[in-house]
Amino acid sequence: MQQLEPELKVALFDGNGKVLFSQSYLDYERGHRDLKIILPVYGRRLGEILIDETGSICFEDNKWKLAEIITLDPNIAAMNLLGKIAEAVIVRECAESIDTNKEFFQRARRTGTQMRTAARFHAVGTGLNSTKNRFPQRYNPSDPQRDIIWLDDDNIPALMYGASNRGAGIEAGLQIKVSTDGMRYILNDLLSRRYEVPLVYFPLYNDFERIVDALARKTVNDPITDEIRPINIGEDFIDVRALDYGVFDEVKSYLPLVLALINDEISPRDLVYEATHNPLLQNAVVSSVLQESPNTEPIIIH
Incomplete structure (x- = not known):
């Protein structure tokens, strides 16, 4: 009998350790994440962001509705919404972790920052509802x-x-971009120096290095000093994975959920309720497993 090669998978376990759903680890990492795995784990958290922070889900006519204005291209609509979601995730993580706050804060200031200095400042999303409530002027x-x-x-x-030395008083900040095709949607913004602040990029399909290669030997006008200089990787253009991989992975996991919402494959109610009210999914966790064949017990590797 032919022996099958072991296969690395990502699996959803219930609270008793039983495998509920699984898929190829390679497909999962490439971004094609199974809704049956993602919805129970990330549905509630995404629902909270879309209701509380972006206002993308609202309660109207006695039911939950997607309030976003959807363009003709579902992918563009998804990237626009994911950009707002990424903003909310970064702000939340900066509030919960002083180390994460320092990482993003010093990139916004374009200089190394001591922990005690970073601790004096908190991240604020300029487009989030929490900012509207707490800092309406911002x-x-x-x-x-x-x-x-x-x-x-x-x-x-x-x-x-x-x-401050130049007398301009330029506020520190970050521009956040999420895309599955940065060569098409991000590259020109970098070459035109559209933003005076650093751009933090979420490369959902792992194209950060392709953009870096396209920027090689290119020069731009600095929007602050008006000097001609190269684009500095890690300062002007930043891979979010280098700052906090968990932030990247969370936003990446939201991609199939957001697309499913936009394409009416799941409803806002599914996002808000189903994942947290299904008794089979209480305390569910996702782990990577090594499985030798469909009939063998999986080995949890993390």
């Missing part, structure tokens, strides 16, 4: 430059390193 969902800024306890914004 709420600006159509801000063309900064998706995230940092304020101290007196609501004074952090400045870019060296900005």
Whole structure:
């Protein structure tokens, strides 16, 4: 009998350790994540973001509705919504982790930052409902430059390193971009220096290096100093995976859920309720498993 090669899979386990669903680890990492695995694990958290922070899901006529204005291209609509979601995830993680806050904060300031300095400032999403409620004067969902800024306890914004020396008082901040095709949607923004703040990119289909290669030997006008210089990788253009891989992986997991919402494959109610009210999925967890054949017990590897 032919012996099958072991296969690495991602599996959803219930609270008793029983495998509910599984899929190829390679497909999972490439971004083709099975809704049956993603919905129970990430559905509630995504629902909270879409209701509380982006206002993308609302309760109307006694039912939950998707309030987003959907374009003719579902992928563009998904990327626009994921950009707002990524903003909310980064702000949340910066609030929960001083290390994460420092990583993003010092990139926004374009300089290394001591922990005690970073601890004085908290991340604020310019387009989030929490900002509208807490800092209405800083709420600006159509801000063309900064998706995230940092304020101290007196609501004074952090400045870019060296900005005060030039008398410009340029606020530190980050532009957040999420895409499955950065060569098409991100590259021109970088070459035109559309943003005066660093751009943090979520490469959902792992194309960060392709964009970096396309930027090689290119020069641009610095929007602050007006000097001709190259685009600095890690300063002007930043891979979010280098700052916090967990933030990247969470947003990547939302891609199939957002597409399913836009394409009416799942409803907002599914997102809000089904994942948390199904008794089989209580305390469910996702792990990577090594399975030698469909009939053998999987070995959990993390």
